[in-house]
Amino acid sequence: MISLSKPPTTAAQREALELLQQGRRFLLTGHVRPDGDCIGAEAALASVLTALDKEVWILNPDPVEPQFDYLARDFVFGAYDGGEPPRHDVTVLLDCSELDRCGRLADVLAGGASRKLVIDHHLHHGPPWWDAAYVDHGASATGLLVHRIARQLGIELDRAGAQGVFTSIVTDTGWFKYSNTDAETLAVAADLVAHGVDPDALYRSIYQRKRRSHPLETGKVLATTEYYEDGRLAVVTMPREGDGGAPALDGDDVLDLLRAVESVEVVLSLRELAGGLVKLSARSKTDYDVNALARLFGGGGHRKASGATIEGELDEVKDRLVIAASRRFREARGS
Ligand SMILES: [Mn+2]
Incomplete structure (x- = not known):
């Protein structure tokens, strides 16, 4: 006790x-x-x-x-x-x-x-x-x-x-x-x-005080889901609209739904900000250390939840992140 x-x-x-x-x-x-x-x-x-x-x-x-x-x-x-x-x-x-x-x-x-x-x-x-x-x-x-x-x-x-x-x-x-x-x-x-x-x-x-558009916005983000590493890594992207960044969205809902997929161990959510920046939110539901991943990109946080703000175009940042994240999966397998 x-x-x-x-x-x-x-x-x-x-x-x-x-x-x-x-x-x-x-x-x-x-x-x-x-x-x-x-x-x-x-x-x-x-x-x-x-x-x-x-x-x-x-x-x-x-x-x-x-x-x-x-x-x-x-x-x-x-x-x-x-x-x-x-x-x-x-x-x-x-x-x-x-x-x-x-x-x-x-x-x-x-x-x-x-x-x-x-x-x-x-x-x-x-x-x-x-x-x-x-x-x-x-x-x-x-x-x-x-x-x-x-x-x-x-x-x-x-x-x-x-x-x-x-x-x-x-x-x-x-x-x-x-x-x-x-x-x-x-x-x-x-x-x-x-x-x-x-x-x-x-x-x-x-x-439970979200806008009526919230479910639709969540659906739009979920529709961008891509899987890598045999479904162990899931990535979603939120491109910016107009002059501002991507629409503000409670990303926890998206991250929760993707973690609910059995094969998924790591979720990366990438939100495009104004000024050529991309905001990364990374979550892990296993021993995979997303703090170490975020630190490679100048961010940090916890082993199971971390983030970073990264300079670059959305697609280019996504490619770099997927490569780095995949490498860590392979290292963990010892190959
Ligand atoms: Mn805290």
């Missing part, structure tokens, strides 16, 4: 907890196009820091997606539009460990005098650059780490903070489907429900 009392604290975590206790004015931020884990963790940490009587601002490089608008009822999510961020003495970077993932905010934050704290569950490559870090790449979500922090600091999350952690967990585990769903994740989820989270209401908010 998982104890939800107080998780043991490592020396590195203690430094992070001290920084949270010592700081007075906190700026919470995350990666470009913040996802449910990123903003959920921000919401949860904001409620922990508010309970500690700290001043807190959340400022992201991009706005919050409408599917998470229920969190914006309890917290103000600023979207950076230039100028000076609010005066703060600690910057907390959530759900990524590199300032350059913060888009236009990166330079402003890097140049600031604030101390830097990273809270993240991604694999970090390169030397540590922060003042303190609370990192565990075995954690299912960054929001789960904030829940550990709350327990270690002896803070009971309010309902708003609990909704943040729940949002983090369900979006990063595919609503408890992925292999990162462990005992702690489920125990924390139970604790959050006990603190007022309504799973059904959140499921509807996050996943």
Whole structure:
């Protein structure tokens, strides 16, 4: 049985907890196009820091997606539009460990005098650059780490903070489907429900408010499916339309349907962006390491879910990716 009392604290975590206790004015931020884990963790940490009587601002490089608008009822999510961020003495970077993932905010934050704290569950490559870090790449979500922090600091999350952690967990585990769903994740989820989270209401908010055109758009993307490596690799492409990028689509639906094919181990989804860029989302349902694949193209993430933004034409990028992905299949077979 998982104890939800107080998780043991490592020396590195203690430094992070001290920084949270010592700081007075906190700026919470995350990666470009913040996802449910990123903003959920921000919401949860904001409620922990508010309970500690700290001043807190959340400022992201991009706005919050409408599917998470229920969190914006309890917290103000600023979207950076230039100028000076609010005066703060600690910057907390959530759900990524590199300032350059913060888009236009990166330079402003890097140049600031604030101390830097990273809270993240991604694999970090390169030397540590922060003042303190609370990192565990075995954690299912960054929001789960904030829940550990709350327990270690002896803070009971309010309902708003609990909704943040729940949002983090369900979006990063595919609503408890992925292999990162462990005992702690489920125990924390139970604790959050006990603190007022309504799973059904959140499921509807996050996943069941799509446009009427969504099924048709999903069908259009699925129609581009190509299989390689005897059906172990599936690739879909989303060409851009007009002057913008490819139409925004909740790609999780596409990725889920393709992973449902028995032979498929790896899914690559390629979305053409404006400016000669292609956004890769890569998913694995086996030991195949899509983080290693994404890293070949300047991206990264987790072994089973990763991404990259790649320069080039859609078809050319697809060819390069298929070659690299196929090579890794052959290497795994030892031939
Ligand atoms: Mn995450």
